Amino acid sequence: MSNERFDRLIKQNLESVRPGYQPSAWTRFRKRLPLGFWASLLPYGGWLLSALMLTGWMTTLYTLHTNQQVIKRLTKTLTVRTDPVKMNPAPPVPTVSTHRIDTVYVVQRTVVEHRYIHEREANIRTSSNQLISQARPTNEPANRRLSRSERQGDSTRLGGTPGESKSLVAPRPTASNTHKPDQLSRNNTSGHRPDKPSPSDVVTSNQMRQITPSPTKGTVADSVNRVSTEATAAIPIDSNQVLKDRPTLTKVDSATQKPAKPEVIPLAAQPAKQSRPPFRLSSLQPRVGVETGATLDGVGVGPAIEFFPTENLGISIGVQASQLQLEEHKELRDFNAATGAEFVEKYRAFLPAQYDQIKDISVRTSLVSLPVSLKYYVPLRRNWSLLFQTGTSFDVAAYQQVRYESYYQGNEQFHSFEMDAQPRFFHNFMFGAGVQYRRPRISAQLSPYYLYDFRSIANTPAGNNVGIKASVWLDLFK
Structure with missing residues (x-):
């Protein structure tokens, strides 16, 4: 009887019995598991997430309130400075003709000799x-x-x-x-x-x-x-001499005098309606960078680009390649117990025609994903900022590299193959907060985050996780 057949029979016998589950048994078995201190933090992930979200919400409200106060003060100042001056109409100025009119008297002397005067x-x-x-x-x-x-x-x-x-x-x-x-x-x-x-x-x-x-x-x-x-009236009068200290009447030649132009009161200049400027990529303040993420199960790295629709709000999109932690199993039963699937049934196409035993199974899973994050920055000091981010990671492709050893009649053989795994496109949420240090064109970010994984890809461990992100950014425009 081969070992595989024996395992199959034992499994069938155990499934036929199915004793009731006792919580105390799991408690005793849990203490013997080789888990670190971080496992005790997983049940409190919800509290941690709530605390981060509450802190970010309060900080955002305070920042918005401060900005509104500043905007109100600036609006009042601009209203006072740009208020059009009410100009009083000037009193009508008497029209003074610049046309010179002189009166000339011609005196003619005629000498007549009279002989008789009555x-x-x-x-x-x-x-x-x-x-x-x-x-x-x-x-x-x-x-x-x-x-x-x-x-x-x-x-x-x-x-x-x-x-x-x-x-x-x-x-x-x-x-x-x-x-x-x-x-x-x-x-x-x-x-x-x-x-x-x-x-x-x-x-x-x-x-x-x-x-x-x-x-x-x-x-x-x-x-x-x-x-x-x-x-x-024999004394000539110069019409250009006008008394300025009191109103006078000036003789005007109606034939040569031009009609006086009505005085136009200048109106306050109204701001012209500005046309909407054309869209420019520099208005979004784009920057590119390299983003790295590390969790308890693997590490990923890849390029990313970030845009700023507003001054403090950023949207980042990237491509990240990550490798999950290597899974190692000594026997077939260990693999079956960890993954919940039969190794022989799942990888039958890659197994040898004849074998007596399979040992030392190792599976390494690689992912290609598209992380999308929404970030909000709160300035703290000159070069430091506090950031809050949330987002997800869309898995595009998944690959598995499997290695194992087979024995047949005492001969040992090593086998290795690679296959495509079926990824789950949308399966998690990410929440985090961190700090940013900014220079004129270079920025660095460090942000811990909490990963809520509501379903896993094939043959990978499921469950919530924690991680940390580190990234370096370069502004495309000054």
Whole structure:
């Protein structure tokens, strides 16, 4: 009877009996197992996870509260500084024309020789002499005669020559025009011819001629008023002289003056709506690194990349290759008891055709996984930060390398083969917290974590586990 058949029969007999399970038996057997101190920590993994999550939650709330207070203070400060100034409308400024308007008075002196003066002209002369004496300066006598040089100066100011002033003198009356003076001479009671008028009389008669009313312009009184008005307005006024200390009325030429532009009150500049900037990879602050994870069952390493959607929130994705701890079994029954599967049935395709005994079985499992983590960073000091992370690991592929020894008729043979194992794509959760040390472009992280494994891949031990992660990161953009 071979050993395998004997084992199979013993197993069948034991399964047929199936005695009841006693907890005390497991307690006695548990003390003899070669387990370390860490096994006693596994039942308290939930408490540890709860403590880490509570600490991270409280720290996050405190950080958010502090940030909100800072944002409120900054908002108040910006509102005060960017508040548009209410500008009071300026009082209307009187429009002052820069167009120069000067008044020029042209004085024409006409010397007319009169041979006969009647009584009405004498009365008019008397009234005009009074007006002229009022218009003259006080230091100038009324009967002052105009010299020849003055008359030449007056004619020169009028734009003429001394020779032209002589042409202003009326010519002597001809024979056809002397019939009216002859009639006047007949009415004269003196009976003798009047003397030739003096120069002062000539000037007086010239001024009298200027104020003599015409039948189409008005009476003598209107002429006198007009002369007095012109006498007071004889002083030219420069329109550019404007009194600044009190409002004045300025004469404006409506034909040449341009309409004044209405005063425009500047409004507060409104911020233009900024268009959304195009997406750039540098806005996510990507960084690449090497991440290593170690658990009680194996070690893994691989590249990873991390993005920062916000300032303190990071998402890391990587590829990690890990090897689980080597499983060694002395006999077939040890392998069957540890894995719950028959070694002969599972690996029949790789067994020799004839064998008497199989011993020293070793199985090494390798995994290729995609770890995904969500990290939140809380700044502590200048270069140190506290991080909280959670995530999972998606198993993509699993490989097993099996070695064993077979005996046939006393001959020993060594066998080795490799096969694909069926992985469980999603089978665990990870929770952890740690610290980060940051330099200008290089960062280092160290984070212990708790692994909650709710199902295992084929031929691997199942159950919760603890581990630690260490990683080094390099920023892609400054």
